[in-house]
Amino acid sequence: MSGKSIVITSGKGGVGKTTTTANLGAALALEGNSVVLLDADIGLRNLDVVMGLENRIVYDLINVVEEVCTFRKALIKDKRIEGLYLMPAAQTKDKDAVKPEQMKKLIEDIKAEFDYVLIDCPAGIEQGFLNAISGADEAVIVVTPEISSVRDADRVVGLLDKKGNIPLSNMHMLVNRIRMDMVRKKEMLDVPDIEELLQIDVLGVVPDDESVIVSTNKGEPIVLSNKNSVAQAYRDAAGRLLGREIPFDDKHQNGFVGAVLRFFGLAE
Amino acid sequence: MFDLRKLFGLDIGSKNTAKERLRLVLIHDRATVSQQTIEAMKRDLIEVISHYLEIDTDELEFKMESQDEKVALVANIPIIDGKKGIKGA
Ligand SMILES: Nc1ncnc2c1ncn2[C@@H]1O[C@H](COP(=O)(O)OP(=O)(O)OP(=O)(O)O)[C@@H](O)[C@H]1O
Ligand SMILES: [Mg+2]
Numbered sequence: 001m002s003g004k005s006i007v008i009t010s011g012k013g014g015v016g017k018t019t020t021t022a023n024l025g026a027a028l029a030l031e032g033n034s035v036v037l038l039d040a041d042i043g044l045r046n047l048d049v050v051m052g053l054e055n056r057i058v059y060d061l062i063n064v065v066e067e068v069c070t071f072r073k074a075l076i077k078d079k080r081i082e083g084l085y086l087m088p089a090a091q092t093k094d095k096d097a098v099k100p101e102q103m104k105k106l107i108e109d110i111k112a113e114f115d116y117v118l119i120d121c122p123a124g125i126e127q128g129f130l131n132a133i134s135g136a137d138e139a140v141i142v143v144t145p146e147i148s149s150v151r152d153a154d155r156v157v158g159l160l161d162k163k164g165n166i167p168l169s170n171m172h173m174l175v176n177r178i179r180m181d182m183v184r185k186k187e188m189l190d191v192p193d194i195e196e197l198l199q200i201d202v203l204g205v206v207p208d209d210e211s212v213i214v215s216t217n218k219g220e221p222i223v224l225s226n227k228n229s230v231a232q233a234y235r236d237a238a239g240r241l242l243g244r245e246i247p248f249d250d251k252h253q254n255g256f257v258g259a260v261l262r263f264f265g266l267a268e
Numbered sequence: 269m270f271d272l273r274k275l276f277g278l279d280i281g282s283k284n285t286a287k288e289r290l291r292l293v294l295i296h297d298r299a300t301v302s303q304q305t306i307e308a309m310k311r312d313l314i315e316v317i318s319h320y321l322e323i324d325t326d327e328l329e330f331k332m333e334s335q336d337e338k339v340a341l342v343a344n345i346p347i348i349d350g351k352k353g354i355k356g357a
Pocket of ligand 1: 020209212230
């Protein structure tokens, strides 16, 4: 078997890479895939706490590349979702503790046994970023509807192409923290605007919602909750990764039609 | 208040400003030529053109612009004395 490795990256910090890695990975596992979430943010690990698995860490990624243990031994099995595993980053080392070739080898080894490896990339475009992208077949670029985030995403697109050998056709973007109330007032960039500027296909659109903070507080992936717009957005994104045609939610219509629908309470 | 312009989506919000600014920033970011290269090219161009025309080097303008999805280098080179005509002609 050879699985697929996907790096979740952004350039800009704090836009939702870790949240996306956790929820996209959990959604893929809920669909019956075997998934490893690999935390490549060495020194600033967080995927463990977002997933609520921080108390179960024995070995980490550095132990594996230094051959202290096998990668199997370092994996933490998520008891809530069948087929979901976490490979934690080291917290006390820095980004130079691993080399791109080591990362590549590790990901190849995992891919031989699992369907998906989702790599949570650190912010920035330095060594940590280069390590994280070195073993990736595809990339999901997380972007928020703000100038600085879109600009950084564009830089990352260029670097993934040049330094990561990831072709444009294997890049997807996930627009996070969109606020439709602001989009309607034309005070926020909309998805088609960002798509036009970055010229890569849209994998998902996730609303800005306080439930993300609540689920992080609890250490539970949000996709486990049923009636939640963020959860649905991540499930849809996972479905698209699996090759399904899933229409984008058009409840949030703009212009006249939207205004009429909203007037009659048929849309938000 | 019932705002007709808002209803028809005619008002121009800050997102259009953001989009326009981004468009220009990305053109510069994506341009494979560095600022140094542009400066060097500018000097060379001035030298070549000065062989034929008297130009106002203080008012020279070089910039990258997007035109129909393509990026163009646009140079604005003011000629000081048009009556002199082409040098050496
Ligand atoms: N859709 C959302 N709605 C509301 N809050 C969100 C959303 N997505 C992310 N956040 C919040 O934004 C913050 C940053 O998220 P996250 O840690 O996933 O970003 P990151 O890109 O991994 O950051 P870093 O660059 O530091 O690794 C968190 O507090 C998270 O709860
Ligand atoms: Mg993170």
